[in-house]
Amino acid sequence: MQVCRDCIRNMTGYTPGEQPRDRSYVKLNTNENPYPPSPQIRETIANFALQHMRLYPEPTALQVREEAAHLYGFQPDNIICGNGSDDLLTMAVRTFVDQGGCLGCFTPSYSLYPVLAQIQGAETIQIPLENDFTMPPLETILKDTSECNVFFLTRPNAPTGNNFCKEKVAELCQHFKGIVWIDEAYADFAADNCIEYAKHFSNVIVSRSFSKSYSLAGIRFGLAFGQTEHIHQMMKVKDSYNVNALTQKIALAALQDQNHMQTNVARICATRRRVAQRLEESGFTVLPSEANFLLAKPPVPAQKLLRKLREEGILVRYFDNPLTADYIRITVGTDEEMDYLLAKSKQIVDGEKA
Numbered sequence: 001m002q003v004c005r006d007c008i009r010n011m012t013g014y015t016p017g018e019q020p021r022d023r024s025y026v027k028l029n030t031n032e033n034p035y036p037p038s039p040q041i042r043e044t045i046a047n048f049a050l051q052h053m054r055l056y057p058e059p060t061a062l063q064v065r066e067e068a069a070h071l072y073g074f075q076p077d078n079i080i081c082g083n084g085s086d087d088l089l090t091m092a093v094r095t096f097v098d099q100g101g102c103l104g105c106f107t108p109s110y111s112l113y114p115v116l117a118q119i120q121g122a123e124t125i126q127i128p129l130e131n132d133f134t135m136p137p138l139e140t141i142l143k144d145t146s147e148c149n150v151f152f153l154t155r156p157n158a159p160t161g162n163n164f165c166k167e168k169v170a171e172l173c174q175h176f177k178g179i180v181w182i183d184e185a186y187a188d189f190a191a192d193n194c195i196e197y198a199k200h201f202s203n204v205i206v207s208r209s210f211s212k213s214y215s216l217a218g219i220r221f222g223l224a225f226g227q228t229e230h231i232h233q234m235m236k237v238k239d240s241y242n243v244n245a246l247t248q249k250i251a252l253a254a255l256q257d258q259n260h261m262q263t264n265v266a267r268i269c270a271t272r273r274r275v276a277q278r279l280e281e282s283g284f285t286v287l288p289s290e291a292n293f294l295l296a297k298p299p300v301p302a303q304k305l306l307r308k309l310r311e312e313g314i315l316v317r318y319f320d321n322p323l324t325a326d327y328i329r330i331t332v333g334t335d336e337e338m339d340y341l342l343a344k345s346k347q348i349v350d351g352e353k354a
């Protein structure tokens with residue numbers, strides 16, 4: 001008897017960015033934050049009594065939802081917490097997309113969405129971005145996704161880093177019949193965001209990650225904001241205790257130290273500007289980025305550069321998509337890390353040209 005569902009047997013599964021243990025690398029491949037999280041968190045951990053671990057956590061991370069509601073001007077009932085924002089995306093597909101149904105997203109965008117559709121036994125309708133990585137015309141999106149219950153829109157987009165025009169996103173929210181899920185994992189690094197759309201449109205849910213701007217990829221935490229009815233349905237789908245007790249305390253402390261997060265974000269944005277300019281001076285084409293990474297087209301073959309950088313102890317990422325085949329994605333690290341990247345990239349590029 002074949003016990004595994006066909007859709008699972010036939011899928012490859014999500015490929016996470018590499019977390020190597022063989023040697024120490026300058027790790028610019030998974031968009032982690034190079035700076036430590038809020039120092040308040042050290043105290044939170046120190047004060048966390050072992051006794052607390054005996055008990056199950058508060059099932060909905062209520063204290064964090066209350067804090068986030070206060071910070072962003074929502075009610076706690078408009079908010080659901082996840083074990084990372086990936087957990088929220090999983091819940092979204094389970095809640096809104098039928099087996100045999102479909103979800104929509106752009107390509108290139110976050111490669112997890114099609115994997116979640118496969119797990120659900122659903123299809124993904126991928127709408128190619130324009131050649132300059134902007135959104136295609138609204139009519140194209142609506143025509144091709146008319147059967148989709150959910151459209152995942154990543155803003156700023158990953159792996160390209162650009163922010164789609166806010167008015168165009170609003171138009172999509174207005175006309176799309178299903179849920180528009182705005183994945184704002186990188187929004188703290190951007191000039192603007194769409195969180196208010198989760199209030200203004202009844203079909204919009206916005207998610208945030210604590211892995212990037214809050215430097216908390218390791219403890220897994222994310223938030224989603226939307227109408228109470230949608231949040232209520234997702235609450236039925238989530239694992240009973242999906243956010244562990246320590247993570248709840250840490251996420252709360254992180255939210256309460258906005259100053260620390262914003263200071264780190266400002267440093268990363270300043271480094272991002274400087275590195276983009278220096279890469280361009282070395283002959284790269286660099287896309288305008290509003291995230292904590294840069295998508296850059298080197299003057300030599302992208303995969304060759306990636307390989308050579310790896311030999312020099314630097315990890316960056318490559319995405320096998322027709323629109324990004326000539327690019328590498330570089331996470332913005334510390335100034336020191338980026339200086340090393342710039343020096344090695346220049347050396348490799350000059351060596352290839354000679």
Ligand SMILES: Cc1ncc(COP(=O)(O)O)c(C=O)c1O
Pocket residue numbers: 030031083084085086087110154158183185208209210211217221222
């Ligand atoms: C667009 C996008 N959404 C969501 C995530 C997942 O974030 P988390 O670590 O909160 O699960 C990522 C991670 O890289 C991402 O790039």
